[in-house]
Structures are given as structure tokens and as C-alpha cells.
Amino acid sequence: xxxxxxxxxxxxxxxxxxxxxxxxxxxxxxxxxxxxxxxxxxxxxxxxxxxxxxxxxxxxxxxxxxxxxxxxxxxxxxxxxxxxxxxxxxxxxxxxxxxxxxxxxxxxxxxxxxxxxxxxxxxxxxxxxxxxxxxxxxxxxxxxxxxxxxxxxxxxxxxxxxxxxxxxxxxxxxxxxxxxxxxxxxxxxxxxxxxxxxxxxxxxxxxxxxxxxxxxxxxxxxxxxxxxxxxxxxxxxxxxxxxxxxxxxxxxxxxxxxxxxxxxxxxxxxxxxxxxxxxxxxxxxxxxxxxxxxxxxxxxxxxxxx
Numbered sequence: 341x342x343x344x345x346x347x348x349x350x351x352x353x354x355x356x357x358x359x360x361x362x363x364x365x366x367x368x369x370x371x372x373x374x375x376x377x378x379x380x381x382x383x384x385x386x387x388x389x390x391x392x393x394x395x396x397x398x399x400x401x402x403x404x405x406x407x408x409x410x411x412x413x414x415x416x417x418x419x420x421x422x423x424x425x426x427x428x429x430x431x432x433x434x435x436x437x438x439x440x441x442x443x444x445x446x447x448x449x450x451x452x453x454x455x456x457x458x459x460x461x462x463x464x465x466x467x468x469x470x471x472x473x474x475x476x477x478x479x480x481x482x483x484x485x486x487x488x489x490x491x492x493x494x495x496x497x498x499x500x501x502x503x504x505x506x507x508x509x510x511x512x513x514x515x516x517x518x519x520x521x522x523x524x525x526x527x528x529x530x531x532x533x534x535x536x537x538x539x540x541x542x543x544x545x546x547x548x549x550x551x552x553x554x555x556x557x558x559x560x561x562x563x564x565x566x567x568x569x570x571x572x573x574x575x576x577x578x579x580x581x582x583x584x585x586x587x588x589x590x591x592x593x594x595x596x597x598x599x600x601x602x603x604x605x606x607x608x609x610x611x612x613x614x615x616x617x618x619x620x621x622x623x624x625x626x627x628x629x630x631x632x633x634x635x636x637x638x639x640x641x642x643x644x645x646x
Contacts, residue, residue, distance in 0.1 A: 347411030538578025574616030
């Protein structure tokens with residue numbers, strides 16, 4: 341297939357592009373900078389210049405493709421506090437891509453996140469819960485849920501749409517997400533902290549395993565599928581803190597919930613949540629089996645601490 345990929349030079353996208361090319365697909369990547377364009381060209385992809393705000397560019401690239409993988413998200417404005425604005429840009433992008441693919445049976449696969457569900461493991465059957473009031477406030481999970489539901493609804497318009505929900509940690513060398521943030525906090529505080537008893541759990545996957553699932557979704561997922569890129573169902577927060585502490589030569593300590601904001605800053609909310617998730621149904625549907633190192637093994641290789 342000729343595959344249009346947004347976010348093609350990002351953390352997940354830069355793994356998806358070689359995965360697709362290695363499987364024989366031709367990739368056209370969206371690039372908003374010279375550096376991104378150069379990286380895509382070096383990877384063997386064609387380049388179309390533009391951003392998520394260039395709706396005509398998105399429409400034209402999707403219309404000329406056999407399938408689309410949508411990974412781009414305005415993380416810069418989201419992390420500055422404008423998650424609602426980032427979500428609205430994401431929604432508009434999916435709308436125009438969906439219009440270009442409508443009635444064709446061609447695939448559209450987008451990235452979202454696994455849900456946080458208290459007291460149990462999330463599965464692919466759990467809905468995306470696009471609470472309009474929460475989305476209007478800019479709540480991250482609900483903002484992404486609106487776009488996910490929009491994508492799945494495209495199945496009724498002749499698009500083979502699917503949503504790949506990513507674990508909160510997609511690890512690997514070069515990661516600059518949640519785990520490096522926790523490592524930086526541990527260095528600053530002189531201890532690797534976890535909240536309360538540290539039994540809340542985080543699911544995880546290596547980004548190369550996640551990239552392979554995006555390819556399988558593009559190639560095979562039935563219309564309207566929700567898939568989980570989850571290799572490890574749930575690592576207790578305390579275990580994660582202990583690995584970080586061991587690597588840094590620091591103690592792993594319990595942080596009272598009342599002191600969460602003071603200790604963890606913006607990471608307090610994400611690190612307190614229960615983000616355990618299963619991928620049993622995804623594995624059964626597509627035959628996806630993670631083969632890369634787990635999160636603890638990856639951390640113990642040392643590259644996160646250089």
C-alpha cells in the first residue's frame with residue numbers, strides 16, 4: 341500500500357515508518373520542519389510538507405493514499421496546558437482524512453491511549469467515554485476519546501477504521517516520556533518515589549512492538565476495531581520506583597498522597613492513576629505478540645540513565 345503517515349518523525353512514527361517500509365509498503369510522511377523531512381527521506385519515505393492545521397494538505401495526501409496512519413498530535417500546546425486546543429486540531433484532522441477516505445473501504449488507523457479504570461484492568465471492550473463536559477474542560481482522556489469515537493464511527497461511512505490505544509509507557513532507547521520524567525524527579529529529590537503503597541499499575545510496551553501493531557491494524561483490522569498496544573499488563577508503581585532507585589543508587593520511598601504535587605509536580609496525576617490494561621483480544625484478533633524487552637529489562641540495560 342501507499343500509506344500516508346502523520347507524526348511520521350515522532351517517537352512512535354519513527355518506528356512505524358521503517359516497520360511499514362520493511363513490510364513492502366510505500367510511505368508518505370507529513371513533515372512540518374526541514375529536520376523531520378530529512379529524517380523521513382533518510383528512512384526511505386516520501387515527504388509532504390505541512391502541519392495538522394493544513395487541512396487541504398491532509399485531505400489531498402489521504403485521498404492519494406491506500407491507507408492512513410494518524411499519529412500526529414500537538415503535544416507542544418497540550419503540555420503547555422491547552423489540551424483542548426490540541427484535541428480540537430486532532431479532531432479536525434481526522435474529519436478531513438475521513439472525508440477523503442469515505443466510501444472507499446481503505447484503512448485509517450489512529451493512536452489514542454489506554455483508559456484509566458479504578459480497581460480493574462482495562463480491556464479493548466471498554467468504551468472511549470467521550471464525556472462532552474470533560475472534553476470541553478480539556479480533560480486529556482476525554483479529549484482523545486472524542487477523536488477515537490469519531491474514527492470508529494467512520495466504519496459506517498465505508499472506512500476500515502481502527503484505534504490503537506497505546507500504553508502510558510512506550511519505552512526504548514531515546515524515550516523522552518513519562519519514565520525519563522520520573523528519573524529526573526528522582527535525581528532532583530534524591531529518592532525514587534511512589535505514591536502511597538505503590539500498588540497502582542502502569543501498562544507498558546516497547547515502541548517497536550507498538551509499531552508492529554500499527555502495521556497489522558492497517559493491514560488487517562476489521563472496521564471499527566479498538567486495539568491495545570500493551571505488552572505488559574501492569575507494572576506496580578513501587579516496582580518501577582525500585583528499579584529507578586537501584587539504577588541511580590537512591591532509595592525507593594513512599595510519598596504520601598497529600599504531598600504528591602509537591603514531590604512529582606505535573607507527573608503527580610499520571611503517576612497516581614491505575615493504568616493497567618489487557619491486550620488479550622488484540623492478540624487473538626491479529627496474532628500480535630510482543631517480542632521486545634519488557635520495561636524493567638529495558639531500564640536495566642542502562643541507556644535511560646546516561
